[in-house]
Amino acid sequence: MGDSSGRGAAPELLHYRPWKGAFRPPIAAVWPIARTGLLMLLRRRLFWGLYALSMMIFLMYFFGQYLLAWFQTQAGESRVVVGLLAIHPGELIEILADKLKLNGSAATYRNYIHYQGYMVMIVLALAGSVLIGNDFRYGSLPFYLSKPLSRRHYLLGKGLAVAVFINLLTTLPALALFVEYGLIYSWDHFTRNSYLVAGILAYGAVLTVSLTLILLATAVWLRRTVPLIMTWTALFLLCRQLATSLVDGLHLDPRWRLIDLWNNTWLVGGACLQMGPEAFDPASQPRWVEAALVLGGVSVACLSYLALRLRAVEIVG
Amino acid sequence: MALIQQPRPTAAPQTSLLRAWWFLVLLSWRRQARARQMVWIALGLLAFTTAMTAVATAADLWHRPRFRQLAVADQMMLDALVPGSPAQAVADATFGAAGVAVLTDQSAAQVFARWVVAAIFLGFLLPLWSLSFATEAIGGDREQNSLIWLLARPLPRPMVYLAKFVALLPWTVGLNMGGFALVCAAAGRPGLTALRLFWPAVLCATLAFAALFQLMGAAFRRPAIVAIGYSFFLEIILGNMPGVMKRVSIGFYAHCMMLEAADRHGIQIDRPNVYWPVDGTTAIIVLLTTTVTLLVMGMVVFSRTQYHDSV
Amino acid sequence: MSELSSIAAAGGGNRGVEKEFSRDPKGSAKTSGRSRDPARQLLPTPVLLCQRVSKWYGPVIGVNQVTLELRPGITGLVGSNGAGKSTLMRLITGHVRPDIGRVEVLGRDAWSAAAKRHIGYCPEVDSFYEEMSGRQFIETMARLSGYTSGEARRRTGAVLERVGMSGRAERRLRGYSKGMRQRIKLAQAMLHDPELLVLDEPLSGIDPVGRAEFISLFRDLADQGKCLLVSSHELDELQKLTDHVAVMARGRIAAVGSVAQIRDRLDDHPLTVRVDVARTTEEGGKDRRRELAGALLRLPDVVGVELLDDAPGEEDVGRLLVRARNPRTFFQDLTRLVLEEWFEVRRLQTLDESAEAVLGYLLGGRG
Incomplete structure (x- = not known):
């Protein structure tokens, strides 16, 4: 501080010193925005509660695979006693491997991601209202937009945060299951079934792109928690139930299932994992290409809406 | 020095708690209507469901599934039972005209009850509409930081909570019952049968859900998320659990009321030996008791909770 | 009894406060602010009584062992952000409950609905029923207090006049400036003629002319025998209003008395x-x-x-x-x-x- 050579010299007063470094491009702000969003959600106990619930499905698959491997080592026995229970390994192997598909096949990972549907929907409803809705309601948006970045970067940052959550619930646990299966059975699993990794990643990418765009569009449109949840659940639950009623109940054309967006991601995900039409239950399904077209159309519509709102002034709120 | 008297409570003689309470009921009811986005989405969902139902009715889809099963044995029979077809006479001759009419009506009502009333209305629309309005009753004021204006007034907190609940009822009951009537009307005869049979189940479920979700609004900071987690995760999981575990869900009792009403009419919506229902009277008692219990719980919670974030 | 019954010693922290307070048989800090009628200070029951009140927010202590007794007049409450002013005001108005201690307004627990008849609260929160006009909002508050429609209208007109908003009350609240919103908040606090007015930063966002009007209004209310607790960040601002202040720091009442007395005390200590x-x-x-x-x-x-x-x-x-x-x-x-x-x-x-x-x-x- 100051000139220390002379005791009587006038002190150099502290004053504002302008930043002399080089600013990074606005795109570099995307990750900090996403990171802030992630921290906002991770701070909430409700999120951890929902995540713990979603982990139940993961744990069922995780220990299911483990149990299957253990029972297969006992396959020679007619019955195995675990505590007070007498179990027939053959029957359990059949249930775990064939019925629940915990056999490390493409169906394992596709079904796992599909069963996460409810939790993904609920967590994303929370994420939408916290990440974007709150910014509008509490007027935090000007804080972002007063920095040298545009609304596009703001939405990219929020989208990145949403994408992380989607993958945290679906892709990452599915990859963990893949690794677990390989570690339990054989290293060959990793080389022989490497296409499954690509399939899981592709399925994750389909979910990430479509759900992120839909969530951003609905959150920017509705802003408040309850309307957002109503729309979000209508898209993923009402349409699903309606599709089931129309196709399974009233025996209409399977193409009616195309209104169920989660089912569409399931079909496209199955195709990513190289599964044939026979691997789908219920069997009356539209073709995966049709499902992909619907998802693509919805994503483009959401993107167009976002582009329109980005140009509009009122997004500033 | 003489003491001055205590300042007199000037407001007391002219004020009435009951009058304030009733005004709060009206105010809350009006303010629910201000949540226009929510109302419009609710109406949009109703319009969508009604339109789909009307399309299904126009295509005579309610009769198809039952007769498709019959057609496994005899395709001609299916043809014969399509109203207005030339083979109708053959069917009439085979079963007798009255018998066919009864079979057709029951079949259609059963299909409508199972796939629209139980799956879509009770399974989705009713909880969603109830949670949307009920979580907003207290939760909306919390979210908008306007709860302070109610809590600063001399109304006891249980009365505030009760007023919010009473104000909520026209919306939830109106939307659920009115929406149910509209969807049933769009389904034609089977719909009217379903309306006559199932309106008590819809009403009781509405009351119980409204009380539950308003309680969530008083207890949680993000009641809508908690409510949606409960409705579409726990209700579905618990409601489909084997054995008696499902009896902790509200939907189970509404479903039991439906089953009994349908059974009296000769319709079977679900297999009793698998579903293990309780009788209709028990279901009504449980739902009404649950409503009152949840309401009292809500009053207690609201009376004791300090809303730091909203004041 | 002197007008100022106790002054907290600055050097002793809360202990010092207690030491000074112990002069009073009730063990409380009594302040009676600016009032032209000294006899009012001898009311048998204080308008506000906080007895060793503490409030925690999780691990953070918001208010720490505060003892305070207010009688008619104006008392200023100063302190920095996070000092505990707003928490103390929420405790006094019954919006939060003390974890330890007791808050009474005219002998009634501040949490009770009965106490709220005697409290007018002008909160710092700036959320209204935005869809309403200023007049509708005040009238709504009057109806929620239990007045008849006619009486509510009459009182609404009177308080709007008093805060200088009668000509501007028909506009929607969402279009109001900060100053107008402050006036509306003050109007709803005065609506039911309460004995205790708790005003959280009422002068913030008000222009100099408005401040002068507000200060004049507060003095009038004090002269009518009302007890006012007015918080502010700025001591100078409060000095214009009253000579009696309580200084809050880190949840405690650090000092109570006139500014001059506190200064003297500091100098001596x-x-x-x-x-x-x-x-x-x-x-x-x-x-x-x-x-x-x-x-x-x-x-x-x-x-x-x-x-x-x-x-x-x-x-x-x-x-x-x-x-x-x-x-x-x-x-x-x-x-x-x-x-x-x-x-x-x-x-x-x-x-x-x-x-x-x-x-x-x-x-x-x-x-």
Whole structure:
């Protein structure tokens, strides 16, 4: 501080010193925005509660695979006693491997991601209202937009945060299951079934792109928690139930299932994992290409809406 | 020095708690209507469901599934039972005209009850509409930081909570019952049968859900998320659990009321030996008791909770 | 009984407050603010009574052992952000409950609905029923207080007139300026003619003309026998309104009394200050701690200087404990000394939290 050579010299007063470094491009702000969003959600106990619930499905698959491997080592026995229970390994192997598909096949990972549907929907409803809705309601948006970045970067940052959550619930646990299966059975699993990794990643990418765009569009449109949840659940639950009623109940054309967006991601995900039409239950399904077209159309519509709102002034709120 | 008297409570003689309470009921009811986005989405969902139902009715889809099963044995029979077809006479001759009419009506009502009333209305629309309005009753004021204006007034907190609940009822009951009537009307005869049979189940479920979700609004900071987690995760999981575990869900009792009403009419919506229902009277008692219990719980919670974030 | 029954000692923290309060048989700090009728101060029941009130928010303490007794008149409440002013006001208005202690308004528990008949609260929160006009909002508040429609209209008109909003009350609240919103908040607080008015930062966002009007209005209310507790960040602002202030710091009432009395008390009370100084200059040389200690002892207000042991790993920093009177002149002298003699001060800390807070205000800084 100051000139220390002379005791009587006038002190150099502290004053504002302008930043002399080089600013990074606005795109570099995307990750900090996403990171802030992630921290906002991770701070909430409700999120951890929902995540713990979603982990139940993961744990069922995780220990299911483990149990299957253990029972297969006992396959020679007619019955195995675990505590007070007498179990027939053959029957359990059949249930775990064939019925629940915990056999490390493409169906394992596709079904796992599909069963996460409810939790993904609920967590994303929370994420939408916290990440974007709150910014509008509490007027935090000007804080972002007063920095040298545009609304596009703001939405990219929020989208990145949403994408992380989607993958945290679906892709990452599915990859963990893949690794677990390989570690339990054989290293060959990793080389022989490497296409499954690509399939899981592709399925994750389909979910990430479509759900992120839909969530951003609905959150920017509705802003408040309850309307957002109503729309979000209508898209993923009402349409699903309606599709089931129309196709399974009233025996209409399977193409009616195309209104169920989660089912569409399931079909496209199955195709990513190289599964044939026979691997789908219920069997009356539209073709995966049709499902992909619907998802693509919805994503483009959401993107167009976002582009329109980005140009509009009122997004500033 | 003489003491001055205590300042007199000037407001007391002219004020009435009951009058304030009733005004709060009206105010809350009006303010629910201000949540226009929510109302419009609710109406949009109703319009969508009604339109789909009307399309299904126009295509005579309610009769198809039952007769498709019959057609496994005899395709001609299916043809014969399509109203207005030339083979109708053959069917009439085979079963007798009255018998066919009864079979057709029951079949259609059963299909409508199972796939629209139980799956879509009770399974989705009713909880969603109830949670949307009920979580907003207290939760909306919390979210908008306007709860302070109610809590600063001399109304006891249980009365505030009760007023919010009473104000909520026209919306939830109106939307659920009115929406149910509209969807049933769009389904034609089977719909009217379903309306006559199932309106008590819809009403009781509405009351119980409204009380539950308003309680969530008083207890949680993000009641809508908690409510949606409960409705579409726990209700579905618990409601489909084997054995008696499902009896902790509200939907189970509404479903039991439906089953009994349908059974009296000769319709079977679900297999009793698998579903293990309780009788209709028990279901009504449980739902009404649950409503009152949840309401009292809500009053207690609201009376004791300090809303730091909203004041 | 004197108009000001107690003044907290700045040097003793809350203990000091309790010590001073112990003069009163009830063990409470009594303040009766600006009131032209001294007899009102002899009311048998205080309008507001806080007895050793504490409030925690998780691990953070919002209000710590506050004891306060208010009678008709105006009392100012000053403190920095986070000092606990708003929490204390929420406790008084019954929006939150104390974890320990008791808050009573005219003998009733502040949490109860009965107490709210006697409380008018102008909160810091700036959310209204935005879709309403100012008049509709006030009338709604009147109806929620239980008045008939006619009476609500009459009272609404009267309070709007009183806060200077009668000509502008038909516009929607969402279009109001900050000052207009403050006026509406004040109007709803006065609506039911309460005995206790708790006003959280009522002057914030108001222009100078409006401030003068508000101050005049508050004085009128005090003259009518109302008890007003008015919070603010700015002591100067409150000084225009009342000579009776309570200074809050870190959840405690650090001092209660007139500003002059608090200043005098501070001047009389020795203050303990810790000074950490670099032992050597960059060129090396003498132990500068000893130099500073010597220089400090030559200052007229310094009572004593103690050389403290070095902290482990910080041998290059010398630590001193200074006891001084007349804090204002002491700090002026210290500043001059440091600049002239070029001591490299690493740390300067007042070891008494309450005194630090009060000083912060009296010297024009933060507490």
